[in-house]
Structure formats: C-alpha cells, structure tokens
Amino acid sequence: MKLASLHQGRDGQLIVVSRDLTKAVHAHDIAPTLQFALDNWEQVEPDLQHLYRNLNDGVAHDVFPFNPHGCASPLPRAYQWADGSAYVNHVELVRKARGAAMPESFWTDPLMYQGMSDGFLGPYQDIQAADEAWGIDFEGEIAVITDDIPMGTRTEQLHDHIKLLMLVNDVSLRNLIPNELGKGFGFFQSKPASAFSPVAITPDELNDSWYDFKVHHRLTVHLNGELFGQPHAGTDMTFNFAELVQHIAKSRHVGAGTIIGSGTVSNLDRTSGSCCLAERRMLEAIENGIPVTPFMKFGDTVKIEMFDDDGRSIFGAIEQKVVKYTNVYDKQDLERHKPV
Missing domain, CATH: 3.90.850.10 (Fumarylacetoacetase-like, C-terminal domain)
Structure with a gap:
C-alpha cells in the first residue's frame, strides 16, 4: 500500500496512491490524516488496503491524478x-x-x-x-x-x-x-x-x-x-x-x-x-x-x-x-x- 498526505492544515490530508504513482483517491472517510491511521492502525488498515486494491484494479470512485508537487511529507x-x-x-x-x-x-x-x-x-x-x-x-x-x-x-x-x-x-x-x-x-x-x-x-x-x-x-x-x-x-x-x-x-x-x-x-x-x-x-x-x-x-x-x-x-x-x-x-x- 502507498500513502501520501496533501498539503492541508498542519497534519495534511491522507490519500491512497496507486502502485504506479499515477492516480490517487481520498481516504478521509477512513482516516483524515496519516497520524490518525497510525494511531488506529488495526482498525483502519484493512479498509485502506481495500481502497488501495480498488484503486489499482480501476474500480475506485472519485479517482484523481496523483501530483507529488501537491504533497506534504507523509x-x-x-x-x-x-x-x-x-x-x-x-x-x-x-x-x-x-x-x-x-x-x-x-x-x-x-x-x-x-x-x-x-x-x-x-x-x-x-x-x-x-x-x-x-x-x-x-x-x-x-x-x-x-x-x-x-x-x-x-x-x-x-x-x-x-x-x-x-x-x-x-x-x-x-x-x-x-x-x-x-x-x-x-x-x-x-x-x-x-x-x-x-x-x-x-x-x-x-x-x-x-x-x-x-x-x-x-x-x-x-x-x-x-x-x-x-x-x-x-x-x-x-x-x-x-x-x-x-x-x-x-x-x-x-x-x-x-x-x-x-x-x-x-x-x-x-x-x-x-x-x-x-x-x-x-x-x-x-x-x-x-x-x-x-x-x-x-x-x-x-x-x-x-x-x-x-x-x-x-x-x-x-x-x-x-x-x-x-x-x-x-x-x-x-x-x-x-x-x-
């Protein structure tokens, strides 16, 4: 699984990124930030992995092009x-x-x-x-x-x-x-x-x-x-x-x-x-x-x-x-x- 954070506020906004780094999808319904995800990893990791599989399989919704220039540190x-x-x-x-x-x-x-x-x-x-x-x-x-x-x-x-x-x-x-x-x-x-x-x-x-x-x-x-x-x-x-x-x-x-x-x-x-x-x-x-x-x-x-x-x-x-x-x-x- 590949994760990134868009520039938003002090702690960013978590997104899931495709394996080839070309597209992404918001993960805010699962975890608003990466720190939140890490604090609750056992609960949110299965849902993040499911979203990641859907993204790579081309069946995720609201997909957008991944732009690393818009990223903060993860x-x-x-x-x-x-x-x-x-x-x-x-x-x-x-x-x-x-x-x-x-x-x-x-x-x-x-x-x-x-x-x-x-x-x-x-x-x-x-x-x-x-x-x-x-x-x-x-x-x-x-x-x-x-x-x-x-x-x-x-x-x-x-x-x-x-x-x-x-x-x-x-x-x-x-x-x-x-x-x-x-x-x-x-x-x-x-x-x-x-x-x-x-x-x-x-x-x-x-x-x-x-x-x-x-x-x-x-x-x-x-x-x-x-x-x-x-x-x-x-x-x-x-x-x-x-x-x-x-x-x-x-x-x-x-x-x-x-x-x-x-x-x-x-x-x-x-x-x-x-x-x-x-x-x-x-x-x-x-x-x-x-x-x-x-x-x-x-x-x-x-x-x-x-x-x-x-x-x-x-x-x-x-x-x-x-x-x-x-x-x-x-x-x-x-x-x-x-x-x-």
Whole structure:
C-alpha cells in the first residue's frame, strides 16, 4: 500500500496512491490524516488496503491524478524523529578525514540523535538557509514509521511494528556542526527541517527486496541534474532497522508515528558514489589532502529517488532547491528604522 498526505492544515490530508504513482483517491472517510491511521492502525488498515486494491484494479470512485508537487511529507509533523547512523563505514570515513580514531563500540552500539519533528518539508519544498557559509548539505536516507512499541521490545518482535517506509533528505549545515558537537550536547542548529518522499509504503510493496529489516535497492541521488551517487541501501548497513528501533526502545515506550532514519546510505565500494557532499569531500581530503567539492549554493538542486528492478520509482522523488532565507522580522525592522 502507498500513502501520501496533501498539503492541508498542519497534519495534511491522507490519500491512497496507486502502485504506479499515477492516480490517487481520498481516504478521509477512513482516516483524515496519516497520524490518525497510525494511531488506529488495526482498525483502519484493512479498509485502506481495500481502497488501495480498488484503486489499482480501476474500480475506485472519485479517482484523481496523483501530483507529488501537491504533497506534504507523509507525516507533515511527527511526535518523534530519531535518526541513526547505520552505515558505520560512513562514520569511520568522516572521522578518518579529520584524523580521529573511531571507538570500537560504534560497530556494536548504534549512533542516534533526536531531530526536529514539529514541521517537515514536503518533497518539493525549498531548503531555506540564511547563509551559504553554513555548509549546506543533503543526506539521502531511508526511514521507517512505527506503531506503538513497548519499552524493551527486542529485534525478533519488531516485524509487525514497522508499518511504513519513506525516503529522507536529512538536511545538514556542516559548518555549524563542529561548534555544536564541541559543546558535548549534540546537534541542534546544524540539523534544520528534513524532507521526506511524497509517498510512504508498507513493507510488502518491496516484495523480496525487504528482508533482514533492510531495503535492498539502490538509492539514487542527483545534484544539479547530474548523477552524484547510487549506493546499494542493503549493502554495508551495519545496523538494520530492527536494531535501530530496538535501540530507541531500550529505555522508553515508542509512540505511534515515530520515524527512525537509517543515516546516510553509504557503501565501502566507492564507485557507487555518495549520498551526501560531506562524504565526497572526505574522500577528496583523504586522497588529495584537501576537499574540492563545495557545499550547496543558493539555486542548487538535489533529487533523491529509489527505483525497483524494472526501473519504476517506488516512493516518488524528493527534489529540492536551496534558496536564501530572509527573516521577515528583519525586513519589518528595516522599514521601521528607515530614514525619512
């Protein structure tokens, strides 16, 4: 099943999308929002699946063309967004570039931070930044959405708790990170709003490509229309999604609608390219002593998408442009203090 949220209010309006991403139908008679659906999954999921089958079979009523540009994030806001770093070779590379040794525990205990979740970007919304000097970067990732999970749930018990999957652009402001991490209290200003794919899918949509709690397809990233990377998401994933979910459930109950990210998809085989600028810059620094690839500038675009074995888009694309943000209060203040 494929679900999306149209831009409407803070929490969107839930729609069911056809498998080929060409048409859709409103689901408000079943669930007004995706969060409502997740809160009541056992009751509403059979009806949503029935509507999905009818849509694909061509017998649904009030069908309309699916336009991903009209979509918010599947969950426009969420109670919790926790992003991991499951591709540890990526972490090792980051640390190697700055001459820092990596603790052995990184291979056995996942890294994770809790990010901004009170307002996500839609898949075609601009990335706003006040200053290019902040080091604007994209990060292509995969995420899962869960239902309610009791504290202490183990990996072998998590099959039925992962309800949906999405793609992510976890936007990072790289040049703000060192000072923040130097304080020893984690990311905050350096991690603005993330964007998610237009469509969230149930794991069964992946057929045999979803196993071991991993997505076994390549994640394709284009920067300004040119292929930047297409690493395989099922390869070199040190911690699978069950292990990431178990990590956050160790000491707390997890609420329905929680989103857990994989971290930047990365392969040891560097011929597949990268899913973020920082990784390419690290490789350049290791090889040549200095990074050459710049971070994103105003006007740059990034596109993140995943295709099945027949070349069909699975989640739809995230496609965003970086734009300069000017604080509206600053403009008003200038007007008030403008000389007469």
